[in-house]
Amino acid sequence: MLAGLDVPSHGTVMLDGNNLFEFDEDQRPPARASGRICVPVIPVMPALSALENVMLPLELQAVPRAREQAEEALSQ
Numbered sequence: 910m911l912a913g914l915d916v917p918s919h920g921t922v923m924l925d926g927n928n929l930f931e932f933d934e935d936q937r938p939p940a941r942a943s944g945r946i947c948v949p950v951i952p953v954m955p956a957l958s959a960l961e962n963v964m965l966p967l968e969l970q971a972v973p974r975a976r977e978q979a980e981e982a983l984s985q
Contacts, residue, residue, distance in 0.1 A: 914969075938971035959983060 922929040924940060932940065953962050960979055967975035 938968060941969050942971040 916930055924932075929937070929940075954965070957965065960976075960983060963979040963982055964975045967978055972978065
């Protein structure tokens, strides 16, 4: 929940006085990249493809061209 990946069943997660879950998906990556949100080590998620699993940590850090970088890593 601290990374904004899982929604709490009740309560809120506050970041600088704002409810993290009121941020849209475009607002969360910059907050993660700022270091204000803790991004845990993410295990392989079976519901995602190999590409999506490699892209996920890059997207959480708002890395530009995450898809291209993930594709390159997988091709190696």
